[in-house]
Amino acid sequence: MASTEPKFVGWVAHDKESANGSMVWEEFDVKPWEETDIDIKISHCGICGTDLHKLRSGWGPTAYPIVVGHEIVGTAVRVGKEAAAQTGIKVGDRVGVGAQGDSCQCRKPPQTREDHSDCEACATGNEVYCPNSVNTYGAQFLTPAGGKSMGGYALYHRGPAKFTFKIPDGLASEHAAPMMCAGVTTYSPLAHFGNQSEPLERRLKGMSVGVVGVGGLGHFGILFAKAMGADRVVAISRRADKRQDALDLGADEYIATAEDADWAKKNARTLNLIICSVSSSNMPLTEYISLLKRDSVFCQLGLPDDGQFKLGAGIICAGRRSLTGSFMGSPHEIKEMLQFAADKGIKPWVEKLPMSEANKGIVDMDQGKAKYRYCLVNDQ
Numbered sequence: 001m002a003s004t005e006p007k008f009v010g011w012v013a014h015d016k017e018s019a020n021g022s023m024v025w026e027e028f029d030v031k032p033w034e035e036t037d038i039d040i041k042i043s044h045c046g047i048c049g050t051d052l053h054k055l056r057s058g059w060g061p062t063a064y065p066i067v068v069g070h071e072i073v074g075t076a077v078r079v080g081k082e083a084a085a086q087t088g089i090k091v092g093d094r095v096g097v098g099a100q101g102d103s104c105q106c107r108k109p110p111q112t113r114e115d116h117s118d119c120e121a122c123a124t125g126n127e128v129y130c131p132n133s134v135n136t137y138g139a140q141f142l143t144p145a146g147g148k149s150m151g152g153y154a155l156y157h158r159g160p161a162k163f164t165f166k167i168p169d170g171l172a173s174e175h176a177a178p179m180m181c182a183g184v185t186t187y188s189p190l191a192h193f194g195n196q197s198e199p200l201e202r203r204l205k206g207m208s209v210g211v212v213g214v215g216g217l218g219h220f221g222i223l224f225a226k227a228m229g230a231d232r233v234v235a236i237s238r239r240a241d242k243r244q245d246a247l248d249l250g251a252d253e254y255i256a257t258a259e260d261a262d263w264a265k266k267n268a269r270t271l272n273l274i275i276c277s278v279s280s281s282n283m284p285l286t287e288y289i290s291l292l293k294r295d296s297v298f299c300q301l302g303l304p305d306d307g308q309f310k311l312g313a314g315i316i317c318a319g320r321r322s323l324t325g326s327f328m329g330s331p332h333e334i335k336e337m338l339q340f341a342a343d344k345g346i347k348p349w350v351e352k353l354p355m356s357e358a359n360k361g362i363v364d365m366d367q368g369k370a371k372y373r374y375c376l377v378n379d380q
Helices: 016-020 049-055 081-087 173-193 216-227 240-249 285-289 314-318 331-344 355-366
Strands: 009-012 024-027 037-046 072-079 094-097 100-102 156-160 164-166 208-212 232-237 253-256 271-276 292-300 322-325 350-354 373-377
Touching (some): 016 355, 164 331, 173 216, 173 271, 173 350, 173 373, 271 285, 285 292, 355 373
Parallel strands (some): 232 253, 271 292
Antiparallel strands (some): 037 072, 037 156, 037 373, 072 094
């Protein structure tokens, strides 16, 4: 197996101003090498809204310096002995990394509880809900060697093999990259809240599904809901300017909430499941939930950095409706999603940008110019 140390160079953020396009291309430190690790030569990395939140310390202070990017696809160039045994990944394989870089995996991290043998999340394959989950960038690994996690706006990435995945041959790299976060974040709740006794292509059969927000996450929600056999998919956004895009993606109906004063009344009690990718605390959450039938589910995906959600409690009780959330996806879900996407020929709407234009990409992303996902491409 290859053992050459790659040169870790990428777009480093040093302060909040980096969100305005001031990341610096330079060398950075990565975790010490362990035999459970894989080094990836990055070919593609999606730009995610989370990158912007972290660059500007939107969810609390960011541990600068940081390299963001957690929709990573590339080629394995160094594979540890234990990593190869765990995953079957070998040097030369095309692989991907998503938004989670590590979890306790029922180990005993020195800086946390003494005994993690009872971590129910990791023990049951729900690693993304591990109380000590480690983000792909800006966090400290729980492995014996530790070290800080750094993301994919770079030439190379290093991380534990447990959270590195082979990319099926049927998926283009620019399509697979945004699936590693945006894709699985919508795939997971759709698969989970559908009929678990049915195969994936019929998981949502007989259901009407609403997708709030037609953007990076939302457009994946439409694609996956249709692929899972939903009888009716309703795209929901503020303005009508995305109507045709939503219909082209496969939506059956479109609701423009800012252009129809009676939208909530007209569409009340018509949906079985809603997934919401909007991350604003000012969204009309009470009205969204009113669109659900009795005993139906509203699942929140977006995390706001501008406050808490506002909700009228009565709307939940009146229809025995459930308000819940979902957080990315665990390793088994990522593997399942990638294969499902390859089998169904799912192709997200992606605009490719040179890695050299990462600063421009995050600014344009923040201004809503992406349609509907930017993917940085290394030409080195």
